[in-house]
Amino acid sequence: MFITVMKLHSPDIAWFSWGALRGYPTRTWLMLTAMAIGVSAVVVLTSLGEGARLYVMDRFASLGTNLIIVFPGRSETAGINPTTMMGETPRDLTLNDALALTRSYKVRRIAPINVGSADVSYLSRSREVVVLGTTHEMLAIRHWELAQGKFLPAIDLDRASPVTVIGSKIRDELFGAERALGKWIRIGDSRFRVIGVMGSKGRSIGVDVQETIMIPIASAQQIFNTSSVFRILVEAKTREAIEPVKQFIIDTLQERHQGKKDVTVITQDAVLQTFDRILGALTYAVGGIAAISLAVAGILIMNVMLVAVSQRTAEIGLLKALGASPRQIIMLILAEAFMLSSLGAIVGFLLGQLGSWSIRYAFPDLPAYAPAWAIVIALAVAVITGLLFSLMPARRAARLDPVLALSGR
């Protein structure tokens, strides 16, 4: 009889559903709150996870660029090797080992280090301090900055020199307001002249540069009475060079150590990737849990929409009497659910952003920004669950017997 299918215009759907939402404020607020809590939970939790990940990554990255760290002994989980079987202690690394590592064009610079603690004094003031024996190159490798003076001089590795660069905290404690540059301090039994003070940039995992004093490595070996080296830091020229340089280090040291593989070489990349994976997974996990809470909100939505349908039985019956098709009824109910869940999602998103802003405000070091994927998923899950869980109530409304609905029987 009729060829054309009746179509509701979307502005009309929006107008009608909006009116229905405003007509039942309690229900509307309940659903908005449920949605908003779910979405903001996703945003806040993932921003926390992502912030933690970036924080840790940043700390590791500040160790240096394209960094490779060499230390004595095999610490691989690969387990038992001849050395441990024989009960031998691994051979120490030496300054000559370090020198040998400069002989690759893919190596930009190296810095052997020794660490120990010693009593440091100036006039009557004295305290125990971490003493770092290293070289001129260390400044560049670790991206440190100087506040005053110069860093350790570029001299041969095996040359001792009575100069020292001190952390700013040490300077404050030993010198107070007095000028430190050029003054002589006592480290252990030897005297060193202060030639530089470290700047504030230099917080990193491991050592707090501000509480360290640095001297040439050969001098450190004298003070600590050793000929060995604690670590060798190697900087490869490029990211791509990291693996070949690692192999070069292993080969070179094996050759120098009579064929024994008795050193451990770790790349910063590997460490970074491990942390990245762990913390990334953590973010996904908390995000996922929060998203599930969002889906649970869907059950609430279903119940609320069911109540809405039975509250409005007469209205739905009337619409049918006026010629609304089952499809149109479903559309109107779903439009309501869509509006509710998107509104809730938007409110939740804003609340979540406020939450992560508060976290960043309280912990300025933590870059707590919700990742884009988490926001997209939170919004999508909110809207989709809102629609999915309203499908059943909408179908029920569409199936309502108009005669019963209108008679209130």
Place this chain on the structure above:
Amino acid sequence: MIELAEIHRDFLVGDQVVHALDDVTMTIESGEYVSIMGPSGSGKSTLLNLLGLLDRPTSGVYCLNGQDVTSLSDIEQAQVRNREIGFVFQMFHLVPRLTAAENVELPLILAGMLPERRKTKVADVLEDLGLADRSHHKPDQLSGGQRQRVAIARATVTEPRVLLADEPTGNLDHKSGTDVIRILEQLNERGITLIMVTHDPEMGQRARRQLRMIDGRLHSDVLNSDHVHHGNEAS
């Protein structure tokens, strides 16, 4: 034209079958003015709901303007309801959160009509029913008679050929009830088929054709003042 042939409508109440409509056969021509009377529970509303396609018969054939509408799908029936039929209820059934004009606009929205055309149609109908100054009032700001007039405006704004009214004066005082009947009669004079269920003999006798239902059967079918017994009447 409305043609009903051997219409039955059974309801199952518990394990008991109630014959709300029991073998109803009749024809109503376009433009007729028909009142349906009878005791409570005799099937008047059931008959009206069937005529308005709000309900389907258990058996029998219903032809509207020559087409068998009992076999139409839900969507097709909804379209017929929207375009061919107007409903007026005893309880008005206005949407409380919408203004008078918006209530009247609803069937046009469902028909997919564009806003500009809707607005003029709604304004015309409200003007016609003397409600122009009430168009932005909510139902709770209107008297019973005004509410029923809004409902009539809503039922007729799509210009249907059939107007079904189930006890349209049942919730009104005598004066506004009479007003409402006059409006319905004026619409009938302009050509609409008016079928009205009523309790009130005084109202019912105004119709040119009076049907009487008893126990789901068409008991009598009176034209003007000539009393003609219906063929189905067995006793």
